[in-house]
Amino acid sequence: MINQPQSLADNEKWLGRAMIAPAIVYIAALVGVPFFLALYYSVSDITVGSKEMSFIGLDNFRHLLHNRTFLRALRNTFIFAFVSQALVLVLAKALALSLLRDFRGKWVVRLLILLPWVAPISLGSIGWLWILDSVYSVINWSCRALGIFGPMTWPIWLGQPTLAMASIITVHVWRLLPLATVILLGGLTSIPQDIHDAAAVDGAGFWRHNFQITIPLVLPIMLVAMLFGVVFAFTDMIVIYVLTRGGPYDTTQVLASLAFFTGIDGGDLAAGAAIALFLFPVLAVSAFLLLRLARRTEVT
Amino acid sequence: MSAGMYKAKAWGVKGANFGILAAFIAFTAFPFYWMLMTMFKETRDLMNPNHNPYLFHMRPTLEHLRVLFFDTLYLQWLWNTAFVGFLVVLITLVTAIPAGYSLARLTGKTGERLGIGIFLTYLVPPTILFIPLSKVISSVGLQDSLYSLVLVYPSFTIPFCTWLLMGFFKVIPKDIEEAAMIDGHSRLGAFWKVVMPMSVAGVLTVVIFTFTLVMQEFVYGLTFITAASRFTVSVGVPTFLVRGDVYFWGSLMGACFIASVPIAILYNLFVDRFIAGFTVGAIK
Numbered sequence: 001m002i003n004q005p006q007s008l009a010d011n012e013k014w015l016g017r018a019m020i021a022p023a024i025v026y027i028a029a030l031v032g033v034p035f036f037l038a039l040y041y042s043v044s045d046i047t048v049g050s051k052e053m054s055f056i057g058l059d060n061f062r063h064l065l066h067n068r069t070f071l072r073a074l075r076n077t078f079i080f081a082f083v084s085q086a087l088v089l090v091l092a093k094a095l096a097l098s099l100l101r102d103f104r105g106k107w108v109v110r111l112l113i114l115l116p117w118v119a120p121i122s123l124g125s126i127g128w129l130w131i132l133d134s135v136y137s138v139i140n141w142s143c144r145a146l147g148i149f150g151p152m153t154w155p156i157w158l159g160q161p162t163l164a165m166a167s168i169i170t171v172h173v174w175r176l177l178p179l180a181t182v183i184l185l186g187g188l189t190s191i192p193q194d195i196h197d198a199a200a201v202d203g204a205g206f207w208r209h210n211f212q213i214t215i216p217l218v219l220p221i222m223l224v225a226m227l228f229g230v231v232f233a234f235t236d237m238i239v240i241y242v243l244t245r246g247g248p249y250d251t252t253q254v255l256a257s258l259a260f261f262t263g264i265d266g267g268d269l270a271a272g273a274a275i276a277l278f279l280f281p282v283l284a285v286s287a288f289l290l291l292r293l294a295r296r297t298e299v300t
Numbered sequence: 301m302s303a304g305m306y307k308a309k310a311w312g313v314k315g316a317n318f319g320i321l322a323a324f325i326a327f328t329a330f331p332f333y334w335m336l337m338t339m340f341k342e343t344r345d346l347m348n349p350n351h352n353p354y355l356f357h358m359r360p361t362l363e364h365l366r367v368l369f370f371d372t373l374y375l376q377w378l379w380n381t382a383f384v385g386f387l388v389v390l391i392t393l394v395t396a397i398p399a400g401y402s403l404a405r406l407t408g409k410t411g412e413r414l415g416i417g418i419f420l421t422y423l424v425p426p427t428i429l430f431i432p433l434s435k436v437i438s439s440v441g442l443q444d445s446l447y448s449l450v451l452v453y454p455s456f457t458i459p460f461c462t463w464l465l466m467g468f469f470k471v472i473p474k475d476i477e478e479a480a481m482i483d484g485h486s487r488l489g490a491f492w493k494v495v496m497p498m499s500v501a502g503v504l505t506v507v508i509f510t511f512t513l514v515m516q517e518f519v520y521g522l523t524f525i526t527a528a529s530r531f532t533v534s535v536g537v538p539t540f541l542v543r544g545d546v547y548f549w550g551s552l553m554g555a556c557f558i559a560s561v562p563i564a565i566l567y568n569l570f571v572d573r574f575i576a577g578f579t580v581g582a583i584k
Contacts, residue, residue, distance in 0.1 A: 016406025119560030
C-alpha cells in the first residue's frame with residue numbers, strides 16, 4: 001500500500017486540477033469565448049443572416065456617438081442606475097434599522113419584504129404594468145378618491161416621458177430594495193453591542209451615533225450592496241422591456257434594451273454588440289472596487 | 301425620567317418602527333396582493349371605472365384561472381421551466397461540487413485567486429453575451445430548442461454555485477477527512493464518503509438557487525426561443541400573454557402570482573445562505 005505509486009485519487013495536485021477543470025472549461029467556453037466574440041463583432045459588420053463578416057474598425061462606435069437614440073439610452077442608463085441606487089441605499093438603511101430588533105412574526109414580514117427580489121422580475125413587472133395601466137391604474141383611482149388628484153388629473157404613467165422614467169426608477173427601487181436591505185442587515189448585526197453601548201454612555205445622540213459610528217462601520221458592506229445594485233440596475237432590460245419597450249419615442253431606452261432591439265429584433269448584431277460593450281467600463285470598475293474591498297478586509 | 305416616561309418612549313419607538321415596516325410592506329408586497337385580487341375578479345368588474353377596485357362587486361370567479369390553464373400554453377411553459385431547471389441543476393451540481401471542493405482544499409493560493417476570478421464572471425451580464433451567443437447557438441443548430449437554454453444557463457449558475465459550495469466545504473474541519481484517509485480512504489474517497497454526506501445542506505441550497513436563477517432568467521430565453529410552445533414561464537407570460545391589444549388581466553395576474561409566490565417562499569428559506577455567499581464571499 002505504502003510503496004504503491006500514488007493514484008490520481010490521492011495525488012492532491014492533479015486531483016485539484018482535474019476537479020476544477022470542467023467548471024473552468026464551461027465558463028471559458030460560454031462566458032470567455034462569447035465575450036471576445038462580442039469584442040470582435042463590435043468592430044465588424046455582422047448581421048443575423050450573414051455568413052461572412054468583414055472588419056470595419058471603429059465605424060460602429062463612430063455611428064453610435066452620432067445617434068441620438070443611443071446617446072439618450074446612454075444617459076438614461078446612468079440616470080436609472082444611480083438615482084435608483086441612491087434611493088435604495090437610503091431606504092434600505094431605514095428598513096434594515098427597523099428590522100434589527102426581534103419581534104413576533106418577523107419571518108412573515110421578511111418574506112413580504114423579500115418578495116420583489118425573489119419573484120421573477122419579468123412577472124413582477126407585469127404586476128406593475130397593471131398597477132400603472134393608462135385607464136385602470138389603481139394609483140390614479142386611489143388618488144382621485146382621496147382628493148389628491150382633481151377631476152382633470154389623470155396621469156398616463158407609462159405614456160409620458162418623465163412619468164415613464166419615474167415609473168421605471170420606482171420599479172427598480174422596488175426590485176433592488178430587498179437585496180440591499182438584507183445585505184445591510186447582515187452588516188448591522190455584525191457590529192458588537194459594546195460599541196453601541198459605549199456610544200450611548202458617551203452621550204451620542206441619534207444622528208451622531210448614526211453618522212459617526214454605524215455608517216462608518218457598515219460602509220464596506222454598504223459599498224458591496226451598492227456595487228451589486230448598480231450592476232443589476234445598469235445591465236437590466238427586463239423592467240424596460242415589459243413596461244415601456246423603451247417608449248414613448250425611445251425616451252426610456254437604456255443600453256441593454258437598445259442592444260436587444262438593435263441586435264436581435266433589428267438583426268444588426270454588430271451594432272448591438274457595440275452598444276452592449278458600453279456597459280463594460282462600468283462593470284470593470286465595479287469588479288475592481290469589489291476586489292479592492294476584498295483585499296482591504298483581508299488585511300484587517 | 302420616571303419609569304412611566306421610559307415606558308412611553310419605548311412604546312413610541314415601537315410604534316414608529318411598526319409604522320415604518322407597514323409602509324415598506326405596503327410598497328414591496330402590494331403588486332402581489334394586487335395580482336391576487338385581480339385574478340379572482342370578473343372582467344366586467346375590473347373594467348368598470350366606477351367600481352372601487354379594492355372591493356369585489358361581483359362574486360369571485362375562477363374563470364381567469366380556467367382560461368389560463370386550459371386555453372393558453374401556461375402549463376406547457378411551467379413544464380418547460382421545470383425541464384430546463386432539472387437539467388441545469390444536474391449540470392451545475394456535477395461541475396460545481398468538484399470545483400468548489402478543489403478551491404476549498406486542493407489548490408491553495410492559486411485557487412484563491414482562481415475562485416475570485418470565477419466569482420467575478422458572475423458580474424458579466426447576459427446583456428454583453430447574448431448577441432454573440434445567439435450566433436453560437438444557431439451555428440450549433442440549437443435555436444428555438446430548450447437545449448439552448450440547458451447549454452447556456454450553467455454559464456451563470458456554475459460560477460455562483462462553485463463559490464457558494466467552496467464556502468460550505470471550507471467550514472468542514474480538515475481532521476475529519478484526514479481521519480478517513482488514515483482509515484484507508486483515498487483523497488477522493490474521503491471527499492465522496494465523508495465530506496459529501498456532511499454537505500447536504502450546501503447541495504440543497506445550490507439546487508434551490510440554480511432553480512430560481514433558471515426561473516428568473518429572461519434575456520437568453522427571449523433571444524434564443526421564438527416558438528411560443530417552447531418558452532419558459534418568465535418569458536412566455538410577458539411576451540405571449542401581453543402581446544396584442546387585448547389584455548386578459550385576470551389570467552395574466554394569475555399567471556404571475558402562481559409562478560412567483562411559491563418559488564419566493566422556497567427561496568426565502570435559503571436567503572440567508574445566499575446573502576452570506578454574496579457578501580462574505582465577496583469581501584473575504
